[in-house]
Amino acid sequence: xxxxxxxxxxxxxxxxxxxxxxxxxxxxxxxxxxxxxxxxxxxxxxxxxxxxxxxxxxxxxxxxxxxxxxxxxxxxxxxxxxxxxxxxxxxxxxxxxxxxxxxxxxxxxxxxxxxxxxx
Amino acid sequence: xxxxxxxxxxxxxxxxxxxxxxxxxxxxxxxxxxxxxxxxxxxxxxxxxxxxxxxxxxxxxxxxxxxxxxxxxxxxxxxxxxxxxxxxxxxxxxxxxxxxxxxxxxxxxxxxxxxxxxx
DNA sequence: TCCATATTTCGATATCTCTAGAAACATTGC
DNA sequence: GCAATGTTTCTAGAGATATCGAAATATGGA
Numbered sequence: 571x572x573x574x575x576x577x578x579x580x581x582x583x584x585x586x587x588x589x590x591x592x593x594x595x596x597x598x599x600x601x602x603x604x605x606x607x608x609x610x611x612x613x614x615x616x617x618x619x620x621x622x623x624x625x626x627x628x629x630x631x632x633x634x635x636x637x638x639x640x641x642x643x644x645x646x647x648x649x650x651x652x653x654x655x656x657x658x659x660x661x662x663x664x665x666x667x668x669x670x671x672x673x674x675x676x677x678x679x680x681x682x683x684x685x686x687x688x689x
Numbered sequence: 690x691x692x693x694x695x696x697x698x699x700x701x702x703x704x705x706x707x708x709x710x711x712x713x714x715x716x717x718x719x720x721x722x723x724x725x726x727x728x729x730x731x732x733x734x735x736x737x738x739x740x741x742x743x744x745x746x747x748x749x750x751x752x753x754x755x756x757x758x759x760x761x762x763x764x765x766x767x768x769x770x771x772x773x774x775x776x777x778x779x780x781x782x783x784x785x786x787x788x789x790x791x792x793x794x795x796x797x798x799x800x801x802x803x804x805x806x807x808x
Numbered sequence: 809t810c811c812a813t814a815t816t817t818c819g820a821t822a823t824c825t826c827t828a829g830a831a832a833c834a835t836t837g838c
Numbered sequence: 839g840c841a842a843t844g845t846t847t848c849t850a851g852a853g854a855t856a857t858c859g860a861a862a863t864a865t866g867g868a
Contacts, residue, residue: 573708580703584696585856596780596787605815615858620816622856639814639865647786654776654791657769661715662798667766668715669798672773676792679781704826724845734828739846741826758835758844 571652575630576660579653582629587612588622592631595645602644604637690771694749695779698772701748706731707741711750714764721763723756 583589591608603611609619623643626632630649634641654672662669702708710727728738742762745751749768753760773791781788 573705577703577705577708580699580708584699584703586692586696587856589692589696589699593779593782596784597782599784606813609815616815617817617859618857621858624816625855636815636865639812641815647784648790650776650780650787651790654773654787655794657773657776658791658794658798660712661769663712663716665715665718665766666799668769668773669795671767671770672777672791673795673799675774675777676788676795679777679788680785680792706826725843728845735845736829736847737827740828743846744825755834755845758842760845 571656575649576653576656578629579631579649582626582631585622585625587614587618588626591622591626591643592645592650595632595643596647596650598644600644602635602642604640604642606640608643690775694768695772695775697748698750698768701744701750704741704744706733706737707745710741710745710762711764711769714751714762715766715769717763719763721754721761723759723761725759727762 583592590612594608594611595603605619605623606616608623609616612619614622623632623634627634627643631646632643633646634643636642658669658672702711709731713727713730714722724738724742725735727742728735731738733741742751742753746753746762750765751762752765753762755761777788777791
């Protein structure tokens with residue numbers, strides 16, 4: 571991942587509503603959620619939600635598709651794992667203090683007998 | 690890591706100069722670098738650098754100590770690994786698409802025969 | 809075609825962020 | 839005590855961001 575996209579993703583995730591949107595969409599999974607449902611869940615005006623969703627889409631964190639009258643948003647898992655990779659490779663440079671704790675978490679998350687949720 | 694601190698860290702890292710500062714300090718390691726040296730490296734005014742360093746310190750990404758006339762800044766590795774953990778545990782919830790690629794990176798980074806740098 | 813629904817774009821406003829010069833503060837050495 | 843050095847705080851201004859109502863756009867159904 572290039573620095574420019576990482577900066578863009580950090581900016582996108584630094585806003586409370588947008589972080590909650592990403593969380594919501596990650597849990598929602600493949601089927602995703604229509605913009606209106608997200609706005610209702612967050613308690614914001616439709617236009618405000620549209621603004622935030624555009625930010626997230628431009629950062630590459632979500633993808634949208636039209637389905638009849640609705641526009642359905644889904645999480646882009648690759649952007650999230652790419653960001654984690656960026657943090658480890660960029661911040662690990664020359665040091666292991668960052669990478670090793672991350673390895674421990676990832677190992678716990680992804681063990682064959684781990685529950686579906688990683689926390 | 691609490692959502693509040695994660696938001697604060699995302700905001701801190703969403704600014705190009707600050708991201709570069711973190712990178713610089715991670716590489717600098719334990720001895721750290723004085724504010725003036727960082728400002729010179731980045732080509733910013735001392736007051737601007739002070740502003741950014743304060744942001745980073747408030748986010749918990751760096752720590753400062755006085756040494757004679759200089760103030761030395763060092764990276765807080767725990768905040769970085771904590772952020773990675775936050776991303777994995779918060780975004781992995783119910784899904785493995787994020788965690789598994791992260792595990793692959795971390796494994797490569799931290800293998801016994803891996804070079805000091807993780808990328 | 810016309811109306812209802814879902815969402816985005818536009819316009820305006822309030823707030824926050826970034827920048828750097830000037831002044832203030834802290835430390836050291838003479 | 840005084841000057842030099844290193845850093846922070848203050849102040850101000852330019853630019854970016856977040857919010858929402860109103861208007862515009864797109865789709866589906868009667």
